[in-house]
Amino acid sequence: xxxxxxxxxxxxxxxxxxxxxxxxxxxxxxxxxxxxxxxxxxxxxxxxxxxxxxxxxxxxxxxxxxxxxxxxxxxxxxxxxxx
Numbered sequence: 001x002x003x004x005x006x007x008x009x010x011x012x013x014x015x016x017x018x019x020x021x022x023x024x025x026x027x028x029x030x031x032x033x034x035x036x037x038x039x040x041x042x043x044x045x046x047x048x049x050x051x052x053x054x055x056x057x058x059x060x061x062x063x064x065x066x067x068x069x070x071x072x073x074x075x076x077x078x079x080x081x082x083x
Contacts, residue, residue: 015076016072016076016077019073019076020073020076023066023070023073026066026069027066029058029062030058030059030062030063030066033055033058034055034059036051036052037052037055037059040052040055
């Protein structure tokens with residue numbers, strides 16, 4: 001809600017860059033957790049079950065929300081400045 005109110009008082013570009021920064025931050029957390037799960041499955045270590053379960057939960061909770069939160073990133077991109 002605060003993000004939308006802040007977007008009213010700034011330009012669309014500033015809002016888009018702020019949203020992109022926040023999106024990339026949480027996306028990197030989800031990818032990092034998924035990477036650790038992959039490493040634990042590759043090494044097949046028995047001691048890492050607790051860490052693996054924690055990272056599985058982080059990744060499974062963040063990725064569906066990130067799919068929804070990507071929509072403003074896709075809508076705010078200017079096709080004339082890409083490439």
